[in-house]
Amino acid sequence: MIPVFKVAMAPDAPERVAEVIRSGRLEHGPRADALEAELGRRIGNSRVATVNCATSGLHLALYLLVGRDPYRHDPSPERDEVLTTPLTFEGTNWPILGNGLKIRWVDTDPATLNIDLDDLERRISPRTRAIVIVHWLGFPVDLRKLDAVLDRAERRIGFRPPVVEDCAQAWGATFGGKPLGNHGNTAVYSLQTIKLLTAGGGGLMVFPEAELHRRALRTRWLGIDRADDRARGEYVVPEWGFRFPMNELNAEIGAANLEIVDDLLARHRANAHHYDKELQDVPGLAHTARPDDREPTFWAYPVKVEDRPGFMRRLGEAGIETSIIVRRNDEHPAVAAAREPLPGLDSVAGRVCYLPVGWWLTDEQRAHIIDTVRAGW
Structure with a gap:
């Protein structure tokens, strides 16, 4: 049977993974840091953070942008809807629920199978807290038209809802000549087993500005700023977080496959x-x-x-x-x-x-x- 999907693996990946095991360093460490740097270079945006899967990345992205924190004042509790597409894997949409927010579906454009941007514009309202778009099968959404939709929404409702781009299937895709992750939104790639670029599991977050990136590096590891805390010899948690970091095994698989992708x-x-x-x-x-x-x-x-x-x-x-x-x-x-x-x-x-x-x-x-x-x- 000719398969629809198959796992791509660089010939030297098994020995490279064996070397990680022999090293005794398996949790997030220098290999994951090196992979982050190279992925950022390839995309053309150094504000990146690897995570243990793209679903974690989407959950963290929504938390950073609009998540409800019981220990912080929520300035807009009446905004509780996230606009999104139902034509996607469930890993796109369940993080919305995991952040205590409501899903509001947006229709599909039959020509592209992506989110219908005209219907999206009709559904943006004062209740809209964020928008999730999916570059389905790695076919980019019209990000220029999306920007125009958001410009008009800002004039109409008084704010611009943040956008999370689900780039799970889109490694290597470009819009307007630029890789996804360079268009002013938070983007999340998947490095899951059957993706074109696989780390055997994992994901990559890409950020439009430095403060979101800084918070992501901290909140993916329980809110602990590991680099700063190593320098001080102790740690504090100014903002609670999750346990979402990529491990060294996945990082080495990803680095090997980056050479063939x-x-x-x-x-x-x-x-x-x-x-x-x-x-x-x-x-x-x-x-x-x-x-x-x-x-x-x-x-x-x-x-x-x-x-x-x-x-x-x-x-x-x-x-x-x-x-x-x-x-x-x-x-x-x-x-x-x-x-x-x-x-x-x-x-x-x-x-x-x-x-x-x-x-x-x-x-x-x-x-x-x-x-x-x-x-x-």
Whole structure:
């Protein structure tokens, strides 16, 4: 079976991990610090912090920006909604609940599968505490249009809601020629097992300004400023925090895979562009949009098909795995109270599925996928 996902691992990663184990230093230490520095260099923003997973990073980002702290005065308790998309993995949205805030769903743009920015603008209100956007499959949201939406919202409601960008699937993606994490918002990448850049687990936070970065380095480790406290020989906790740091094992895996990720990304993009060309005009199949102001990663390759069960069954018979990846989050009983009509998502939710597009595909396998899809289902 040709898989939709596969774990990428540098050839020297096992020996490098063994060396970490032999060193006896397993918790967050110099390897994690070195990986942070290199990731910041690659992104072009040195205000970065590694964490143990992207979900922790999203939780911490919301806490830093808008979280409720019972030991601090909340200046705006009436603002309790976070606007977000239901077309994502649950790890995007449950941190909203974990911060004591309410989810308010925003519709999906059927052309991109990203958050519908027109619907977002309609839903921003005085109750809006933050906005979470997802660069789904590594396809960047239109951040220029988002800025314009926020400018108008600030004039209308008197404040500008902070934005958290979920870049979980977007390592290497750019908007306006710049890597994600350089557009004025807090961004969170995933380094989870099946991501293009994997550390075997972990995440990366990227910040727009120094104070947020400083607080993140402290609050990811229970509120303890480890560098400052080492210098003093004691520690104090001016602001409580979490236990979210990346360990040395994950950091070394990430450092090893950082050396191969550019070639993997290039192969994903080449395969996707080949599909774009060869799967045009297939009856019952539609593609997502391809604006020229952004460069996606194509972590997975989406298609919108008629008779999705039949499509997936036919590909399975041909030895090709397909997937729907996630269930729309608004259907879960845990958040039933937040349910509301989302016609854009309704129009595509039963049609979207994903083809193998990754670095592991041979030319022969790619041709087999194309021939199978073109033959119909």
